[in-house]
Amino acid sequence: MVNRTHLWCDLCDRRSIANMTIVPSELRIVSYPHPILRGKAMPIESITDEVRAVAQRMIDLMHMAEGVGLAAPQVAMPWRMFVTSVPDPPDGDRVYINPRLEFTIPELVVHEEGCLSIPGINVDIRRPAGVRVTATDLEGNEFTLEDDDFRARVWQHEFDHLNGILIIDKMMPMDRLANRRAIRDLEAAGSA
Numbered sequence: 354m355v356n357r358t359h360l361w362c363d364l365c366d367r368r369s370i371a372n373m374t375i376v377p378s379e380l381r382i383v384s385y386p387h388p389i390l391r392g393k394a395m396p397i398e399s400i401t402d403e404v405r406a407v408a409q410r411m412i413d414l415m416h417m418a419e420g421v422g423l424a425a426p427q428v429a430m431p432w433r434m435f436v437t438s439v440p441d442p443p444d445g446d447r448v449y450i451n452p453r454l455e456f457t458i459p460e461l462v463v464h465e466e467g468c469l470s471i472p473g474i475n476v477d478i479r480r481p482a483g484v485r486v487t488a489t490d491l492e493g494n495e496f497t498l499e500d501d502d503f504r505a506r507v508w509q510h511e512f513d514h515l516n517g518i519l520i521i522d523k524m525m526p527m528d529r530l531a532n533r534r535a536i537r538d539l540e541a542a543g544s545a
């Protein structure tokens with residue numbers, strides 16, 4: 354399921370080459386500048402018990418961190434999968450495997466975003482207002498959802514993670530300036 358020729362980082366490389374067993378309970382949220390956050394995640398080819406267990410672990414970690422979304426690269430898994438739990442209006446826990454996005458309302462709107470992998474940084478991000486997401490659920494069924502509110506934003510944020518894109522890439526110049534030190538501190542902590 355993990356593309357064995359795809360070299361992400363030492364951790365993933367070893368995991369894929371040795372076909373190591375993934376222990377979902379040992380997965381943790383990784384922080385910027387972990388290199389897996391910059392990679393392009395690979396499609397999930399079949400929905401195995403392992404995928405289901407990783408998805409459940411991601412849901413648990415998302416709730417423990419009081420987040421509304423979490424993408425597989427954030428737990429160091431280079432898979433095209435994310436989970437969400439949007440509270441208002443309550444949307445329940447959802448799993449999106451191999452998601453695709455289409456913009457239904459391309460006009461950009463601004464909203465503040467944070468990221469569980471970039472603690473302490475909340476920045477205004479411009480994104481298209483309306484999105485249609487098509488993905489596969491854990492039962493292997495394709496589903497499509499549309500939104501022009503907060504869920505649309507969460508889908509776009511999590512989808513970006515699958516392509517190695519972070520909010521610090523999309524923040525506006527004022528936020529870039531205001532958070533320069535915080536980002537530098539994260540980078541220093543990551544390389545320590």
Ligand SMILES: [Zn+2]
Pocket residue numbers: 467468469470510514
């Ligand atoms: Zn994030």
